[in-house]
Amino acid sequence: MILTGLLCGLLLGFVMQRGRFCITGAFRDLYVTKSNKMFIALLIAISVQSVGFFALKEFGVLSVEPAENLAFFAVVIGAFLFGIGIVLAGGCATGTWYRAGEGLIGSWVALFTYMLLSAMMRTGPLGSFNSTLRDINIEHSTIYGSFGISPWWLVALLSAVTLFYVFKQLRKPKLKIAALKPKKTGLSHILFEKRWDPFVTAVLVGLIALAAWPLSVATGREFGLGITGPSANIMQYLITGDDKFINWGVFLVLGIFLGSFIAAKASNEFRFRVPDVTTILRSAVGGVLMGIGATLAGGCSIGNGLVETAFFSWQGWLSLPIMIAGTWVAAYFTIIRPQRLTTA
Template identity: 30%
Template sequence: MEEIQQAGIMVLISGLVVGMLFGFVLQRGRYCMNSAFRDMIFINDYTLLRSYLLALLIAIIGANLLEDMGFMGDSGLRRQSFNIIANIIGGYIFGLGIVVAGGCGSGIIYRIGEGYTSAFVATLGFASSLVATIHGPLKPIMQYLKSFKISIGNGDDAIINPALWDLVGGHRMKWVVIAIIAAIIIPIVLKGKPFAKGPKKGYSWSLTGVFLGLVLILALWASNYWGGQTRGLSAAGPTAEAYLALIFGNSMSKFDPMFDFWGLFKGTWSALYIFGIPLGAYLSARGLGEFKLQAPPASEIMRVFGGSLIMGFGAAVAGGCTVGHALTGVSSLALSSIVATIFMILGNWTMVYFMFIKPMKD
């Protein structure tokens, strides 16, 4: 039987505030990782990629400092076990799906706050597919793919949730590896002229990257302090938990502490910030005069819904989405997240080729 704690007001407020900050930054920066990866090969534009790399650099340094200083508790940054087959297959399928759906997990959720009907439909499909894979009829497939695990070392010293530095000498090499990554990222970021004047409306790519990195660091600390377990940002598991809490009144999480919100519903801290994302995006969109209810053609609705179903299955199998793996997971330098992110990008590029580049050539 799951243990459920009575929620305090700060559990509710902190979850919603983190989500609202995240949604506000995403909308002001017009940020979506689907676009960041897609634009690299479709229009040869690296602007959003540089924003991602800047956010990632800040997150890597900040997250690992918090961990080393003891602010992440006994669980640390909770690096995922290295389920290599699931990371590869799930990541690739998720990458395919985000192109069809027109946005990554966080991208479709924040666009609800801009008034896009298609984003609401995509989020519904994403959540339904996640639940069907994590708790429903597709669960055996997910479990089978996740049964293939890789650890580093042997016996009692085996590391089942390895980080990148475990390949090159262990924890003593941690900050050496981080310094090398910083040396690679910084020239790429600087090439994009991060200190140049930004757009008249919204945030520049560099300001968006800074704020995304800082919001992630805040989320890591807040999820541990108020949520009872370090989790950071993700749009996969928490979306399923938010959906279940909204429909059934219970997030049904087996891994994170569950809270009773005054008899209204039982859920995780992470489910709360999912509700906060479209609220923050709405406030940003209203402030910029960009909120507008929009209903696309039925054909687009069906395409987006189909893509979101693919996304949900891929994210559940991979153990996370682009935010959960490519930002939160990679900030901890978990091998599982690095591999999943690589195949998300490859899946994205594959679908971009068949949906956009190949038709232009034909």
């Protein structure tokens, strides 16, 4: 059963690579280019997973209950640091895994420091700092629980908002781009050559995220998609050799890497790309902030921004806007301000 994590990861890595599903870009574009298309795609993925998650609970397939407490200060600080980190690293936690599968050396650097700091924040020298900050919590778990309402009201609201922005986006005039003559035909053209629509990609990501729940729970892991914990587990296993760190989540993230590699190789997008020293250093610092931030916040842009939001935890919906704020601050100092200085 644990190998279903590998299958789930393969699908996710393949879909995200071919669909260029980038959560960092979704956050950054809201500020830098004033485009909300990728963020709408994220809302689609959340909505698809949310509908399916509560349907599975309704039919008794899932009996997962969220954590009873909210580590407010840890989530706020961690989400903000994570938002800064993903801009410096050039991708979020999942994006770093799938871009490493494309051959980006900068992503390899960010991935290493991300895994290292995630492990250090759990069982290493920073473990006491992490536990001390996360022990400061308040008794809140879900939004619908706090308000004493059915979660389906929130599912309906989220779905309605998402559909509104989807239709609004689809009504915009499309830019005409000269299409190159396809080199592949049939299914091969669709899978490895044709440009994937972000909204279609988002539906697929949402379905994979939904499938992850019963597959993961069947192995005793009470969660859906998650990147930070499994990434830390890999580093902990490499250091200690203890098999207890090998679980469904570890196979998930390894599958993301392999799925992205397969997609990139088949679409002729795989190549080793070595960045300059400045980019490497920035990637390393970004990975450090990602590891510290995601651990404090209890999740990354997938664990919090995609999964926790889908079942309406306070942690998910608190961390999401703060991650975006961190992304905007980093984007200002790394993109906007340098451009202004150049044109001044």
